[in-house]
Amino acid sequence: MDYDILLKKAQEASKNAYAKYSNFFVGACVLAESGKTYVGCNVENASYGLAICAERNAIANAITNGEKSILAVAIYSPNIDNCTPCGACRQVIFEFQKDKEIKIITKTQDGCKIYSINELLPFGFEL
């Protein structure tokens, strides 16, 4: 799967972000092991701490649809370049790494950046 397509889907999802408190819009697109993609956007709340990040909503969408592991997560925000996942989302992404290393793709001015989840979250917690 072309990472540009994942970023485009993340960009489309960012348009649906419910971000009336921060005005920080984020979209994410998960590529699951099946080859299917799942999107999510951030959803905020008047009780600020209840905000859910785009990445976690995209993962919840994938898992809800029967996926067991994920291969990549693309993240897009119109607000900033190179929007990397927050610490909580890194741990949630790490949970669904199985045989292959999960790639994290972000948009930059001149293209994209590709990280591995192990690079962004060394020694992630697992049971």
Ligand code: THU
């Ligand atoms: N947010 C995400 O959705 N993903 C990130 O990677 C960073 C932060 C959201 C949470 C909140 O709705 C807003 O961006 C500002 O923190």
